[in-house]
Amino acid sequence: MLILECPYCGVKAEETELHAGGEAHLKRFGPGSSDDDFHDYLFMRENPKGVHFERWRHINGCGKWFHAARCTMTLEVFGTYSAQTYEPPQDIRDAISAKRPDWSWREFK
Amino acid sequence: MSDPVSALNGAAFSGMASVTEGGLAGMITLRGDLSSAKLKDAVKSATGAAMPVSGKVELSEDGGLCWMSPDELLVLVRYEEVEAKLAEINAGLKGEHALAANVSDARAVFRVSGEGAREVLAKLCPVDMSVDAFVPGQFRRTRMAQVAAAFWLDHDETFHIVCFRSVADYVFTLLSTAAQPQSEVGVY
Structure with a gap:
C-alpha cells in the first residue's frame, strides 16, 4: 500500500484516494518542435528500479495535482512536493541522498 | 413551484449506529x-x-x-x-x-451517530477514524467505497456526510450495510 501525504491539504492519503499521473517534470515539445523531440516527449519514459519521480492527483480529496518522489522497488516515499515547480526541490533531493547516496534520475542527481 | 424533496426523503436505518438521511440542506x-x-x-x-x-x-x-x-x-x-x-x-x-x-440540489446529506459510528465509517473510507486521530470539528474529503464523499464530526459524536445526490441511494445502502447489528469489528 502506497501512502502519500498531499502537500496541499496535509492528508495522508492512501493509493485509492489518489490518481496516478505518470512521470514528473516532462518538458513539452509541441508544434514547431522536431519530430525526434516530439517522439521522445510522447513516448520515452523512465522505468527505473529505484528512485522515481511521479505526478499524482488527490482526486478523492482536494483535487490538486502534486509531485512525489519514491522508490519503485521498496515503495519507500522520500517526500511529496508542490506541482508548481520544474524540478525536485533541494529538501527532497537531500532526503533521497540521505538514503540512496548514488541516486540519479534523468538529469537530476 | 413544486415542493423540493431530498434524495431519500429522510430514510433511516438503525443498527450498530443509526443512519439518517439529513433532508434538505x-x-x-x-x-x-x-x-x-x-x-x-x-x-x-x-x-x-x-x-x-x-x-x-x-x-x-x-x-x-x-x-x-x-x-x-x-x-x-x-x-x-x-x-x-x-x-x-x-x-x-x-x-x-x-x-x-x-x-x-446536487447533494445529499447523511447523519451517522451512535457507538458504532466511527466503525461504520472506518469500514468504508481509507481514513484513520480513531478517537485521537479524528476529532470533532475535523472535515475530510475522501472516498466512500466507490464514490466521493466528505464528512465532518460534530461535538455530539455525530458524523455528517455529504455526497452527490445521484449516489445517495448507494451511499445509504453502504452505510446501512456497514451498520448491520452484530457486525462490529471492535477496533474503536
Whole structure:
C-alpha cells in the first residue's frame, strides 16, 4: 500500500484516494518542435528500479495535482512536493541522498 | 413551484449506529482566494462562522464553512435561505476573482451517530477514524467505497456526510450495510 501525504491539504492519503499521473517534470515539445523531440516527449519514459519521480492527483480529496518522489522497488516515499515547480526541490533531493547516496534520475542527481 | 424533496426523503436505518438521511440542506460551493479579506468577510456575514483552517469545519448556529481545498469552501446555510445567501456572498465578492454556486440540489446529506459510528465509517473510507486521530470539528474529503464523499464530526459524536445526490441511494445502502447489528469489528 502506497501512502502519500498531499502537500496541499496535509492528508495522508492512501493509493485509492489518489490518481496516478505518470512521470514528473516532462518538458513539452509541441508544434514547431522536431519530430525526434516530439517522439521522445510522447513516448520515452523512465522505468527505473529505484528512485522515481511521479505526478499524482488527490482526486478523492482536494483535487490538486502534486509531485512525489519514491522508490519503485521498496515503495519507500522520500517526500511529496508542490506541482508548481520544474524540478525536485533541494529538501527532497537531500532526503533521497540521505538514503540512496548514488541516486540519479534523468538529469537530476 | 413544486415542493423540493431530498434524495431519500429522510430514510433511516438503525443498527450498530443509526443512519439518517439529513433532508434538505443549503450548500454553496465557493472558489476563490481563501486568504482574501473580502472573501472572509463575505462568508462570515453569510454564515456567522469564522474561516476554517485546512481540514476543518467551522459551524455556527444555522450555517457553517467547510475547508474543501486550498481555494475552495463549502458554505452551509439553511435550504430556504440559499438563494438569498448566494446573492449576499456574490455582492460581497464584487470585483474579486471568485465563483459561488448553489449546489444544494446536487447533494445529499447523511447523519451517522451512535457507538458504532466511527466503525461504520472506518469500514468504508481509507481514513484513520480513531478517537485521537479524528476529532470533532475535523472535515475530510475522501472516498466512500466507490464514490466521493466528505464528512465532518460534530461535538455530539455525530458524523455528517455529504455526497452527490445521484449516489445517495448507494451511499445509504453502504452505510446501512456497514451498520448491520452484530457486525462490529471492535477496533474503536
